[in-house]
Amino acid sequence: MxxxxxxxxxxxxxxxxxxxxxxxxxxxxxxxxxxxxxxxxxxxxxxxxxxxxxxxxxxxxxxxxxxxxxxxxxxxxxxxxxxxxxxxxxxxxxxxxxxxxxxxxxxxxxxxxxxxxxxxxxxxxxxxxPLNGLTAAQALDGLDLNHGQTLLVTGAAGAVGGFAVQLAVARGLRVVAVAGADDEPLVRGLGAELFVPRTARLGEAVRSLVPGGVHAALDAAVTGAAALDAVRSGGAFAALVAGGAQVPLRGIRVFNHWIRADGTLLSRLAALVEAGSLAxxxxxxxxxxxxxxxxxxxxxxxxxxxxxxxx
CATH class of the missing domain: 3.90.180.10 (Medium-chain alcohol dehydrogenases, catalytic domain)
Incomplete structure (x- = not known):
């Protein structure tokens, strides 16, 4: 073969x-x-x-x-x-x-x-x-946010970021999406409530929309320290690549998420696709x-x- x-x-x-x-x-x-x-x-x-x-x-x-x-x-x-x-x-x-x-x-x-x-x-x-959907879902599990809390998703127009936006919204989270300026209609269509262009100074731009900073960040675009600056003290930060985890400043819980196969979780994601809830x-x-x-x-x-x- x-x-x-x-x-x-x-x-x-x-x-x-x-x-x-x-x-x-x-x-x-x-x-x-x-x-x-x-x-x-x-x-x-x-x-x-x-x-x-x-x-x-x-x-x-x-x-x-x-x-x-x-x-x-x-x-x-x-x-x-x-x-x-x-x-x-x-x-x-x-x-x-x-x-x-x-x-x-x-x-x-x-x-x-x-x-x-x-x-x-x-x-x-x-x-x-499988890979991108499970990465987003498992990283969200690791961030352990509650309904109504705020999540920053960098690379929100990309494959992992797009899944993260949709899954976060389905969990009742308020999503701040970071992507290219031309991608704003796309990520808002995926459910993002707030938008920041990737050319902005991330910490300042996010805090102008969410006073005090977001509760957590899922850094799909590997923006690193800039995304960490947008997270409030005591929040959480998920890095998705080796070396992407930042120094845990201000008591922020920082972790590298490492993907793992999980047929049970993948089945739940497939059900969301069938229901039209996951594009x-x-x-x-x-x-x-x-x-x-x-x-x-x-x-x-x-x-x-x-x-x-x-x-």
């Missing part, structure tokens, strides 16, 4: 479409025939060697690429219940040190990392949900053999949604 791998770090040119054996299921696992797999910033960091440089990914001869998947269950291993061959599913591969990712014709995942795909959407759309955004589609072009386009920035490889 075909799979996207890297055998040396570098630019998009190091990505290879390799011919590899079809993976074998073990106890508690399912094999999925992949129909769509999303391209995310973590894929670029894996390919470039940035994750290895940060000590997050050991050096190995072959590294698989891809986290999100939408497809059809082909086979289940011993002990798997509730999932049968033929089911349309979505899932997340959350391990870095693997020879095979989701950007492949087949992938094996733990059954508890998989759930039924949301009805009424295409596999291309469904593939955009999925596809920035474009490309066949798997154009994965290098997809990496180049993602690196250029400015996407609203995710690029998806069709298998």
């Amino acid at each position: 075909r799979a996207v791998v890297v055998r040396a770090f570098g630019g998009p040119e190091v990505l290879q479409i390799a011919d590899v054996p079809i993976p074998v299921v073990a106890e508690g696992q399912v094999r999925i025939r992949v129909e769509a797999a999303t391209v995310n910033p973590v894929d670029l960091a894996t390919r470039s060697g940035a994750l290895t440089g940060a000590g997050l990914l050991p050096v190995r001869d072959v590294i698989g690429i891809g986290w999100d998947v939408a497809g059809t269950v082909e086979q289940t291993g011993p002990g798997v219940t509730g999932i049968v061959p033929g089911d349309q599913v979505i899932g997340l591969s959350d391990r870095l040190d693997v020879p095979l990712g989701t950007q492949a014709e087949h992938v094996v995942l733990d059954a508890d990392a998989v759930t039924a795909a949301p009805a009424g959407v295409s596999p291309t759309q469904a593939a955009t949900l 999925l955004r596809v920035a474009g589609t490309m066949p798997i053999d154009q994965v290098a072009a997809a990496h180049r386009r993602l690196a250029e920035g400015g996407l609203r949604g995710r690029l998806v490889l069709t298998i």
Whole structure:
């Protein structure tokens, strides 16, 4: 079968479409025939060697690429219940040190990392949900805000930020969105009550709208100290990338959120999609053999949604 791998770090040119054996299921696992797999910033960091440089990914001869998947269950291993061959599913591969990712014709995942795909959407759309939706939902859980409190979301027009805005509003939070000036109608359409252009001095601009500062910040755009300055003393701050956690000034609770596969939570997110409460955004589609072009386009920035490889 075909799979996207890297055998040396570098630019998009190091990505290879390799011919590899079809993976074998073990106890508690399912094999999925992949129909769509999303391209995310973590894929670029894996390919470039940035994750290895940060000590997050050991050096190995072959590294698989891809986290999100939408497809059809082909086979289940011993002990798997509730999932049968033929089911349309979505899932997340959350391990870095693997020879095979989701950007492949087949992938094996733990059954508890998989759930039924949301009805009424295409596999291309469904593939955009697992990594970015779970990141936003789990980070919100970590911030532990109460109904009516205020949340700053940087990068609110992006994939993670867009999910964070929608999920926060569904929890009864007041959202201050930070994005490009042209994105104000988009993020307000996602439910943001207040808006600050990313060119503004963040702390001052946010505090002019929310006296004393917001209760918490979800820093999807990695603005760092500027976003921390917008948080009131004793608030909370969620960083989403390695090195994004700031010094916990003024008693602010600062943490790095590290994504984990969670089929149960993913099922709840899929239900929100089915109910029309959570929008999925596809920035474009490309066949798997154009994965290098997809990496180049993602690196250029400015996407609203995710690029998806069709298998």
